[in-house]
Amino acid sequence: MPDGQSIGVPILSADGISKSFGSVPVLFSVSMDIRAGEVHALIGENGAGKSTFMKILSGFLQPTSGHIRLDGVDTELPGNGQSEELGIVLIHQELNLAEQMTVEENIFLGREIMNRGVLDRATMRAMVRGYLDDIGLDISPEDRISDLSIAQKQMVEIVKAISRDARVLIMDEPTAVLTEAETELFFAQVRRLKARGTAIVFVSHKLAEVSAISDQVTVLRDGQWIGTHAAKDVTPDTMAQMMVGRELSDLYPPMNEVDVDADRVLDVRDLVAPGVHNVSFDLRKGEILGFSGLIGAGRTAVFEAICGLTPREGGSVAFDGAPANFTSVAAARDAGIVYLTKDRKEKGLLLGQKMLPNLSLFALPKFVKGLSVDRKAEDAALERAIRRFDIRARDPNVNVGDLSGGNQQKLLLAKVMECDPRILIIDEPTRGIDVGTKQQIYHFIAAIAAEGVSVVVVSSEMPEIIGLCHRVVVMREGEITGVVTGDRINETEIVRYAAGLKREQQQ
Amino acid sequence: MTETTMSTAKPSMLRGFDLKTAGPAIALLILCVIGFLLNPAFLSEGNITNLLTRSAFIGIIAVGATFVITAGGIDLSVGSMAAVIAGVMIIVMNSAVDTFGTGVTTVLIGCGCSVILGLGAGLVNGLLTTKGKIEAFIVTLGTMGIYRSLVTYFADGGTLSLNYDIRGVYRPVYYDSFFGLPIPVWVFIVVSIAGWFLMNRTAFGRYCTAIGSNESVAKYSAIKVDRVKTLTYVIQGLCVSLATIIYVPRLGSASSSTGVLWELEAIAAVIIGGTVLKGGYGRIGGTILGALILTTIGNILNFTDMISNYLNGTMQGLIIIVAVWLQRGDWGRNTSAD
Numbered sequence: 130m131p132d133g134q135s136i137g138v139p140i141l142s143a144d145g146i147s148k149s150f151g152s153v154p155v156l157f158s159v160s161m162d163i164r165a166g167e168v169h170a171l172i173g174e175n176g177a178g179k180s181t182f183m184k185i186l187s188g189f190l191q192p193t194s195g196h197i198r199l200d201g202v203d204t205e206l207p208g209n210g211q212s213e214e215l216g217i218v219l220i221h222q223e224l225n226l227a228e229q230m231t232v233e234e235n236i237f238l239g240r241e242i243m244n245r246g247v248l249d250r251a252t253m254r255a256m257v258r259g260y261l262d263d264i265g266l267d268i269s270p271e272d273r274i275s276d277l278s279i280a281q282k283q284m285v286e287i288v289k290a291i292s293r294d295a296r297v298l299i300m301d302e303p304t305a306v307l308t309e310a311e312t313e314l315f316f317a318q319v320r321r322l323k324a325r326g327t328a329i330v331f332v333s334h335k336l337a338e339v340s341a342i343s344d345q346v347t348v349l350r351d352g353q354w355i356g357t358h359a360a361k362d363v364t365p366d367t368m369a370q371m372m373v374g375r376e377l378s379d380l381y382p383p384m385n386e387v388d389v390d391a392d393r394v395l396d397v398r399d400l401v402a403p404g405v406h407n408v409s410f411d412l413r414k415g416e417i418l419g420f421s422g423l424i425g426a427g428r429t430a431v432f433e434a435i436c437g438l439t440p441r442e443g444g445s446v447a448f449d450g451a452p453a454n455f456t457s458v459a460a461a462r463d464a465g466i467v468y469l470t471k472d473r474k475e476k477g478l479l480l481g482q483k484m485l486p487n488l489s490l491f492a493l494p495k496f497v498k499g500l501s502v503d504r505k506a507e508d509a510a511l512e513r514a515i516r517r518f519d520i521r522a523r524d525p526n527v528n529v530g531d532l533s534g535g536n537q538q539k540l541l542l543a544k545v546m547e548c549d550p551r552i553l554i555i556d557e558p559t560r561g562i563d564v565g566t567k568q569q570i571y572h573f574i575a576a577i578a579a580e581g582v583s584v585v586v587v588s589s590e591m592p593e594i595i596g597l598c599h600r601v602v603v604m605r606e607g608e609i610t611g612v613v614t615g616d617r618i619n620e621t622e623i624v625r626y627a628a629g630l631k632r633e634q635q636q
Numbered sequence: 637m638t639e640t641t642m643s644t645a646k647p648s649m650l651r652g653f654d655l656k657t658a659g660p661a662i663a664l665l666i667l668c669v670i671g672f673l674l675n676p677a678f679l680s681e682g683n684i685t686n687l688l689t690r691s692a693f694i695g696i697i698a699v700g701a702t703f704v705i706t707a708g709g710i711d712l713s714v715g716s717m718a719a720v721i722a723g724v725m726i727i728v729m730n731s732a733v734d735t736f737g738t739g740v741t742t743v744l745i746g747c748g749c750s751v752i753l754g755l756g757a758g759l760v761n762g763l764l765t766t767k768g769k770i771e772a773f774i775v776t777l778g779t780m781g782i783y784r785s786l787v788t789y790f791a792d793g794g795t796l797s798l799n800y801d802i803r804g805v806y807r808p809v810y811y812d813s814f815f816g817l818p819i820p821v822w823v824f825i826v827v828s829i830a831g832w833f834l835m836n837r838t839a840f841g842r843y844c845t846a847i848g849s850n851e852s853v854a855k856y857s858a859i860k861v862d863r864v865k866t867l868t869y870v871i872q873g874l875c876v877s878l879a880t881i882i883y884v885p886r887l888g889s890a891s892s893s894t895g896v897l898w899e900l901e902a903i904a905a906v907i908i909g910g911t912v913l914k915g916g917y918g919r920i921g922g923t924i925l926g927a928l929i930l931t932t933i934g935n936i937l938n939f940t941d942m943i944s945n946y947l948n949g950t951m952q953g954l955i956i957i958v959a960v961w962l963q964r965g966d967w968g969r970n971t972s973a974d
Binding site: 438457458459461462468470472475476477478479480481482486489490491493494496497500501502544 | 833837838839842843845846849850852853854855856857858859860916917
């Protein structure tokens, strides 16, 4: 197995690539060598130019200056995915599969095997089954894509790439939505591809994963090439520093102790809902309560049931001592409980609309004066939100879909905060955003809690749960397996509860 | 604040924006110039009044359709709904003659009946779509057939005619003028202003746009999605009933051929006006212009011998396709610029 220091001519190399959109430069002379049998991680904050660079590497964009060499020969890569024929495959973050078609149909889409003008389904199915067995993926070629989990869809994309004899596989945040177990399976597959001599480029915000899987790491910051290092020579901490360009010792804000006598604002007893069994916990004023556990442990379901998004089947919820049975999101919002979704693109923001209607949408009744919506109040709110949450947009009239992930997340936070909540529930506060913006979000959360708002942070990222929360509730398979406080909040303790190795009797 | 945003906005963006919203207005202007060049009588007061009155039916219905389409729905039943409402109105008024005579009371009973039927029919469409969780296209395709067959049944395959004396009392609602404009035009104006206000200035309009853009986002933003969607169909029903109220005195009759293809003309007016068929972006002003454009084409063909009047549908079809093609071109430019 090549050990990261392979020599010889790289399969694909970028030499002094610069790119401008109109008069706005986004990449400045970036170089990168991609070698066979090597995993090359590309890291950087949101807006550092990673996506643009990946698109240039795969021919979707042409560089303004600089050269792309394929097997050492200057090449102008064909656009629109034609580079796949040269063996360069880009797997987009938003997967590119036809949801209503089967695995087999997707894998052979556009290059179906024909026999006398008729689809040769038997051959194709056999080939796909071969690929699936090879990858160790337990699905059938006849399964519909819409029935698969996200991780399985990701694998299908990879199978598709393998079936096209990809020599260079470029993946945009492949692990962003995978659970730890799924990530392991995915990495096993990456290692197998690597052993076969495929070159792999992957982008990730999860630096621990980068350390675990990569041979080489290239860091971009503000469109500049900061450095390329052998992965074994750099720690996640140094990577983070290179990405941000400053020390990150203050990633998490100092923790404010909650007053022991603080009021209990939320008291949940024996809650039963789809995917939730007898969950009981409480929340105090000004507290940051973490909810940890594996993906699918029922954390989101708990809060969707509390906020009236899904029907409740049993148990009681008391808010300020009074029963709180919200049957609609609006009722929960009016009472002062808001839920910030983890899926900001599908459930959080209207991507085709501007910032203003997005910001005021959740709290819109507040902006109604007489019969109509008060535009001046909305303008003022937007100006305030941009300042308070440091939302950076080229111009306030851009569509929200064109903002970077970090700015979208800040806008989403601003949107729910417009309701002046007393309890804020944030599901995956920093999914898919860069470390600099993460730090900002953590400070916002701490500041919100310091104002007396109770915050629930649901997160699959252990460090942020540990760095941010006063108390951590751990869930597994729809039940609470443990609550850890104070010094006991550490990774091993949480993992034990999450994996079901330890369980505490609820009082 | 407003001033600074105005000055920092890029001029190219402003121009693109203007072109897109002004498109239907420019098209209407060009049509008027063509009409005038072909026959100067096109711009005579009589013809303009006639044109506006004719636009009123489709225009009023199309204002309702703008809400339905903006919220991501579709209502194919409006033409049949108008026919069945007209039929029931006539039956009710004719049978009310014995009790209430042939005066204004009877006409008001007929109108009240129309409004109740319109609201009810809209509610049925809305609830079947939201609570019944059936696609709007299917629901309204079904109710379209039901309403159409009901009016045929009520008329026993023939024509329902309004009592001759009531016709005399009701007639002014279509034929009389008020401050120089026919009453249907006034109704059109009031419905348009109310619709514009509702769409652009109220929380309800914002909710329609949000639901049409992304229903999940709307749900997570505390919007009562089912209620708002149902209301759009109720508004549509109300618009149909208003259009029917001013339509009935025109001929004083209803038959199975009343309101045929009105649903498509209404949807066409909405789309020509720049509202996006898949929802999320609605323009009442554009819809009104769209309705005027459709009527103007027919009107111009009446004025000239160059193209047969029988080709009215062809011309309208071409305009719809060209309008949507132009809109698409604009979207394309926006995305490639980013």
